[in-house]
Amino acid sequence: MSSKRLEGKTAVVTGAGRSLGLGAGIVRKLAEEGAAVVISDIGASKDPSTPRNMVGASAEMVAFCDELSAAGYTASAKACDVRVRDDVIALADHAVNTHGSLDIWVNNAGIGYLMKPILDVSEEDWRAVIDVNLSGAFFGTQAAARIMIAQGRGGRIINIASQAAKSGFIHAQAYCASKHGLVGMIRSAAIELGPHAITINNVCPNHVTTGLGAWQNEYFSKVVGAPSVEAYLKDKADRIPMRRTGLPQDTANAVAFLCSDEAIYITGESMNVSGGEEMH
Numbered sequence: 368m369s370s371k372r373l374e375g376k377t378a379v380v381t382g383a384g385r386s387l388g389l390g391a392g393i394v395r396k397l398a399e400e401g402a403a404v405v406i407s408d409i410g411a412s413k414d415p416s417t418p419r420n421m422v423g424a425s426a427e428m429v430a431f432c433d434e435l436s437a438a439g440y441t442a443s444a445k446a447c448d449v450r451v452r453d454d455v456i457a458l459a460d461h462a463v464n465t466h467g468s469l470d471i472w473v474n475n476a477g478i479g480y481l482m483k484p485i486l487d488v489s490e491e492d493w494r495a496v497i498d499v500n501l502s503g504a505f506f507g508t509q510a511a512a513r514i515m516i517a518q519g520r521g522g523r524i525i526n527i528a529s530q531a532a533k534s535g536f537i538h539a540q541a542y543c544a545s546k547h548g549l550v551g552m553i554r555s556a557a558i559e560l561g562p563h564a565i566t567i568n569n570v571c572p573n574h575v576t577t578g579l580g581a582w583q584n585e586y587f588s589k590v591v592g593a594p595s596v597e598a599y600l601k602d603k604a605d606r607i608p609m610r611r612t613g614l615p616q617d618t619a620n621a622v623a624f625l626c627s628d629e630a631i632y633i634t635g636e637s638m639n640v641s642g643g644e645e646m647h
Contacts (some may be wrong), residue, residue: 371401372627377466379458381449381507382476382527383421384408386431387578389527390475392615394435394442396569396623397473403441403466406431407458407477410446416495419506421480441466449476452510459510468518471626473512474504475527478547479579482586484572493541500545505552508567512560521564523626527618528552528569530645538590546571550637556577557635566634570621573641574603575613609642617642 378397383390383406390408398404408423422576428444435442443465449459462469478499481492504526515522532546553567560567574580588599604611621640624630639645 369502370444371399371473371622372629373397373471374401374472376402376626377405377462377468378402378471378473378476378626379405379407379462379469379511380473381407381447381458381503382423384410384425384428384431384444384471386427388423389572389575389577389615389618390423390473391431392619393473393475393527393622394431396619397471397626398435398440398442398618400623400626402444402471402626404435405446405458405462405466406435406442406444407447409448413448416478416481416491417474418480421478421582449506449531450498452506455503455506455510457581459514463514469511469514469522470520471523471525472507473525473527473622474487476503477527479529479542480582481541481585484538485540488540494570496541501548501552504549508556512556512563512565515565516563522566523557524560524565524567525622525625526567526569527622528571528637530571530573530639530641532569533639533645538587553637554635561634564631566625566630568625568630568634569637570618570625571637571639571641571645572618573576573607573644575615575618576600577615607616607642607644611642613640613642 380394410425413420432442432444445461447454478496526549528549529546531543556567588596593599
């Protein structure tokens with residue numbers, strides 16, 4: 368008997384096109400656990416709020432998919448702009464048409480690079496963050512739930528929220544609002560989806576130095592006046608009971624657990640994965 372917890376399942380992970388990103392780490396973990404995985408990202412820059420250096424390109428997604436396939440995993444890739452409901456529906460349909468089912472949906476796509484003092488935030492900045500981080504997660508939840516209900520065998524929906532879903536941070540008004548919104552969204556959705564054996568939860572990591580995280584390190588070390596990025600990161604680590612910032616695998620492990628049968632009775636929760644920082 369296979370020891371892989373997600374054997375026979377199909378998982379979609381949005382915002383997973385960058386090789387060093389949190390989404391890619393989640394994809395790898397779910398594949399290792401036996402799931403067929405659908406790698407998704409926006410595919411190309413669409414406007415000023417989605418700059419090329421901050422989004423996963425189609426070529427990157429294909430290369431990642433080829434890497435996983437070469438390692439013996441089942442994977443496919445499909446571009447999706449989570450701000451566009453029809454794109455999200457097409458992504459859900461792709462999972463079923465390509466892999467035969469849709470059992471796990473991870474809303475990981477997010478904008479965490481539009482950080483500004485509150486008086487400098489434009490209407491476009493605000494809408495861009497809310498559209499991706501909150502509306503995009505809702506569209507994903509809705510598209511996945513519709514298929515999972517029709518399949519009749521339950522499912523797992525997980526949002527990658529943030530420590531910012533529970534605490535406020537400087538220069539992050541839209542980001543914190545969008546992540547706090549996910550807490551309310553899953554509390555409502557869990558009530559409706561529970562009778563269909565579909566669980567929905569948030570994972571709330573603290574700072575993780577991915578490609579985006581490296582940009583955040585540079586930005587916030589200057590904002591707080593740290594003498595260097597290294598000094599900024601040391602100060603962050605010193606405030607965390609576990610004495611380090613998060614790693615992609617910390618979040619990926621939490622996602623895999625919530626996708627497993629062991630978590631069948633957990634829904635509507637926002638799980639801290641912060642080394643004790645959030646409660647501390």
